[in-house]
Amino acid sequence: xxxxxKCFLVCLGLLVLSAGCMSTxxxxxxxxxxxxAMRLFSNLPANAKECAPQEYAKAEAKLAHVQxxxxxxxxxxxxxxxxxxxxxVRETQAAAKRNCPKVAKAAPPPPPPPVExxxxxxxxxxxxxxxxxxxxxxxxxxxxxxSVLKRFTSVEVRIDGHTDSTxxxxxxxxxxxxxxxxxxxxxxxxxxxxxxxxKTMGYGETRPLGDNKTKKGRQQNRRIEFIITKQ
Amino acid sequence: xxxxxxxxxxxxxxxxxxxxxxxxxxxxxxxEDLIRQAEAAGAKQKAPYEYYxxxxxxxxxxxxxxxxxxxxxxxxxxxxxxMAEKALQKSR
Numbered sequence: 522x523x524x525x526x527k528c529f530l531v532c533l534g535l536l537v538l539s540a541g542c543m544s545t546x547x548x549x550x551x552x553x554x555x556x557x558a559m560r561l562f563s564n565l566p567a568n569a570k571e572c573a574p575q576e577y578a579k580a581e582a583k584l585a586h587v588q589x590x591x592x593x594x595x596x597x598x599x600x601x602x603x604x605x606x607x608x609x610v611r612e613t614q615a616a617a618k619r620n621c622p623k624v625a626k627a628a629p630p631p632p633p634p635p636v637e638x639x640x641x642x643x644x645x646x647x648x649x650x651x652x653x654x655x656x657x658x659x660x661x662x663x664x665x666x667x668s669v670l671k672r673f674t675s676v677e678v679r680i681d682g683h684t685d686s687t688x689x690x691x692x693x694x695x696x697x698x699x700x701x702x703x704x705x706x707x708x709x710x711x712x713x714x715x716x717x718x719x720k721t722m723g724y725g726e727t728r729p730l731g732d733n734k735t736k737k738g739r740q741q742n743r744r745i746e747f748i749i750t751k752q
Numbered sequence: 753x754x755x756x757x758x759x760x761x762x763x764x765x766x767x768x769x770x771x772x773x774x775x776x777x778x779x780x781x782x783x784e785d786l787i788r789q790a791e792a793a794g795a796k797q798k799a800p801y802e803y804y805x806x807x808x809x810x811x812x813x814x815x816x817x818x819x820x821x822x823x824x825x826x827x828x829x830x831x832x833x834x835m836a837e838k839a840l841q842k843s844r
Contacts, residue, residue, distance in 0.1 A: 570801045571801065574800035574801040574803075574804055575800065575804045577801060577804075578801055578804035578805040578807070578808045579804065579808050581805065581808070582805065582808035582809050582811070582812055582828075583808070583812075585809075585812070585828075585831075586812045586815075586828070589824055589827065589828075593824075598819075
């Protein structure tokens with residue numbers, strides 16, 4: 522096989538591999554676009570189904586399709602369908618504006634107060650450089666968190682892992698995910714907390730708290746956060 | 753004994769098939785048929801939302817089937833069927 526053919530095959534392989542991947546940031550952006558489209562759809566006039574039936578049905582079916590694909594983790598398909606769904610919702614909105622007689626709308630109820638989701642950085646959790654092994658010196662901090670979770674059995678949390686910008690973006694993403702998972706595993710193993718109550722998420726270097734150019738900033742960025750998702 | 757073995761095999765196959773979401777082009781054709789009947793009954797005017805909902809859900813079902821996702825094809829196909837039946841009922 523000549524060199525050109527080899528290169529072509531390697532490139533093709535990489536293309537196939539990368540086609541299945543999507544970064545967390547992209548997935549979050551897609552989820553957010555989908556949420557916006559859903560919000561727009563649910564704010565259509567109450568009679569849109571009658572006065573713009575074709576557009577309404579199209580948008581509704583596409584949104585259901587997107588939801589199904591995202592639910593199954595088919596993010597590549599979702600990436601294709603979310604813009605289509607958004608466009609269809611906007612077309613329905615325009616058609617409803619053209620065709621729907623204006624109905625007197627009751628004043629919308631005041632929005633519910635925003636749910637506060639307490640977030641706190643667990644100070645004192647340290648990992649070996651470039652590893653997801655929790656150092657014994659961090660166990661005290663984790664044990665405090667574990668005791669709280671064991672005492673309040675209805676509390677559910679999400680553990681977010683963050684890194685500084687040392688190393689490649691892809692590497693840091695994986696590292697942050699592994700570190701968040703290591704914390705979860707520790708709590709599950711030591712305190713017998715049900716794994717359903719703890720979700721994990723890795724953000725890599727995407728959400729820095731400090732300046733990555735300084736040592737102090739980098740230290741601030743290498744962190745584990747606990748977010749209480751259910752109290 | 754031979755009879756028993758055959759029966760057990762048949763039961764096992766039936767159990768396996770029951771667990772699978774098999775959806776075929778024939779199922780799609782059946783829904784298309786229903787949609788055609790609804791259209792002939794005037795559903796585009798009398799039950800437009802139900803009619804177009806059936807059409808759109810069937811489009812998604814076809815797309816899923818072409819991607820070999822039987823399970824989703826079935827979910828959307830059944831929704832299309834339910835809407836086509838509703839459209840037909842409203843138009844009669």
